[in-house]
Amino acid sequence: MNIYRLSAIFLFFLLNAGSSFAQQATNPVIYADVPDLSMIRVGDTYYMSSTTMHMSPGVPIMKSTDLVNWEMVSYAYDTLADIDPMNLDNEKRAYGKGSWASCIRYHNNRYYVSTFSSTTGKTYVFSTKDIEKGEWERHEFSPSLHDNTLFFDDDGKIYMIWGAGKLMMAELEPDFSGVKEGTEKVLIENASAPAGDNIMLPAEGSQLFKVRGKYYLFNITWPRGSMRSVVIHRADNINGPWEGRLALQDKGVAQGGLIDTPDGRWFSFLFRDYGSVGRIPYLVPVKWEDGWPVLGVDGKVPDTLDLPASKGLIPGIVNSDEFTRKKNDADLPLVWQWNHNPVNELWSVRDRKGYLRLTTGRVDESFVYARNTLTQRTFGPVSSANTRMDASNMKDGDYAGFCALQRKYGQVGVKMTGGEKFIYMISNETDTPVEMESLPLTQNEVYFKIDCDFRDRKDMARFYYSLDGKSWTAIGSPLKMEYTLMEHFMGYRFGFFNYATKSPGGFVDFDYFRVGAQLTEKQ
Known part of the structure; x- marks a missing residue:
């Protein structure tokens, strides 16, 4: 047997051994x-x-x-x-x-x-x-x-x-x-x-x-x-x-x-x-x-x-959702869970085709008491999720958007104050919610993204917004995520929220939830 054939056989076994290991x-x-x-x-x-x-x-x-x-x-x-x-x-x-x-x-x-x-x-x-x-x-x-x-x-x-x-x-x-x-x-x-x-x-x-x-x-x-x-x-x-x-x-x-x-x-x-x-x-x-x-x-x-080998957690444990529903489809796939019991009259994936609508039903002083926050798990080693939100029908005093939910939560979204809309980021890293940044918003549709980095227990979340869905801008500050045993006692979750601080009845529409395993920036 010549050396070329031996080399070919060796290469075959080497590649297959690698494939088996993988x-x-x-x-x-x-x-x-x-x-x-x-x-x-x-x-x-x-x-x-x-x-x-x-x-x-x-x-x-x-x-x-x-x-x-x-x-x-x-x-x-x-x-x-x-x-x-x-x-x-x-x-x-x-x-x-x-x-x-x-x-x-x-x-x-x-x-x-x-x-x-x-x-x-x-x-x-x-x-x-x-x-x-x-x-x-x-x-x-x-x-x-x-x-x-x-x-x-x-x-x-x-x-x-x-x-x-x-x-x-x-x-x-x-x-x-x-x-x-x-x-x-x-x-x-x-x-x-x-x-x-x-x-x-x-x-x-x-x-x-x-x-x-x-x-x-x-x-x-x-x-x-x-x-x-x-x-x-x-x-x-x-x-x-x-x-x-x-x-x-x-x-x-x-x-x-x-x-x-x-x-x-x-x-x-x-x-x-x-x-x-x-x-x-x-x-x-x-x-x-x-x-x-x-x-x-x-x-x-x-x-x-x-x-x-694992094929990944998508779509079995977490999954993207375009919120398009046929007549006999379930309103929400099983990957979704509500933070506490929902008020079913105040959310819909049918009122506007291809959108999740969240409507406020009462006044809340704190995000952690807000009803109808819809969540999915984050996952490691890194995960990222993004959405587009229509804020046309918010009321004065409303806060709506995207969050990383745990006791020390982070939010990126739109608030309406004095009849004007602002993109904002709030961090509750210190157990006191602090608005880290606020920017005027002159359009009704805006995009949000949250990146979570769990590699080597880095536990950092970063928040982004976009006005066109193509160019992303970091807002506020990175959130040092922490697993707290007191109260929340679970891993961080991506979540949609909408709550009123002045009067109920405002609503926002989310066009989609898209989740993946790639960060926006190299970190």
Whole structure:
């Protein structure tokens, strides 16, 4: 064989090896805020639920066929409760509250999702036969059982485990009307113990699994001076005795559970706190040793996985929207969520063809109490979104535009003062909203853009406007984004808003929402 043929063969294998490597999935598998994930596999399809707290609709349900590429398929509920905190009424709000960690299960050809809410003081179980297109049946009872896991055992009994540090367990009534009287008990007195005795965050986030006849209970805990960690307990009987061990302590990747593939491989699905983009999902390979799931590669979270590569979060998790709707189209695709409960009479994608219209319905003193702010997730490592807004029908005292929503929010938009319009940028980086720049606007249509840079936790947002949609001008100052646990407790979101400070009834029209993964300027 001559040297040219050898070189050609070598080049062929080299290129194919590179191609194979490029097709591997990488961690994080979703570089966006999808916390408290719970997961099941039904046949060759995976379903996942997550937390979006005060957003409406709530408890998003996602679908995948490869554990890496996910798409939105449903929400467990449209409205958690018609109460003041969820409606932003009477100076009450539910930022960072609403519903928390959910648990998804499949039993007897039916899907179940449990969650809980300190806002309402209740525990919820939602069920459906068709997880992608069916209606969800709702069950609720008091009290609110923190970070609960729903479990259907082989003997027909239905259990719920909940708590922090001291974990409780009880049987549920078959109709999910509440806890069976006399069944509540302490399951594990100190579930944090395998991680030491100096604990900052007691073991919580329970998720229970049964594999080959044994019970495995996953929890997250946080030893002082260390990081979020995975603790696993196992037992031969659900009532115990339970033995526990520290299962993973790397990069703060924790809270989740087990999932297997149709070809017999095992993974643990977990999340990681990653600055202002939020809590982002990771997958960790699992092997079994002496009846224990062993997480990671030599105890570490790998950067690459033997799974198909991600095709990106667009259009499955976030997506552009031209607001064009056919007669039978849903008014809003599933990628959208409202900040708190919407007032449906005050928004429309039908009143003006190809536009989202937001109309003010009351006077608000603060942006954080404004109704009908429509949002989508930001994502990393960088993301950018832009829109065109028609401000023709604003009233004096109105503020409308585009925002990066979290507690320390940033806004770029149009305000109307003294009968004149101004482009403005507001920063709430210091927890006090400050107008950083204001410019006269002599036309009704204006374009806005927000860039988010999450690389290496840079966490910077920049705000732009344009008068022609071609040439962009930075306005105000960059916003140092911060993930705040108090109140908002979620990653930053792009959002449309419109609120009145003097009199209601003004409206603005947004022509489109276009999102991508390229910044306006090199940074």
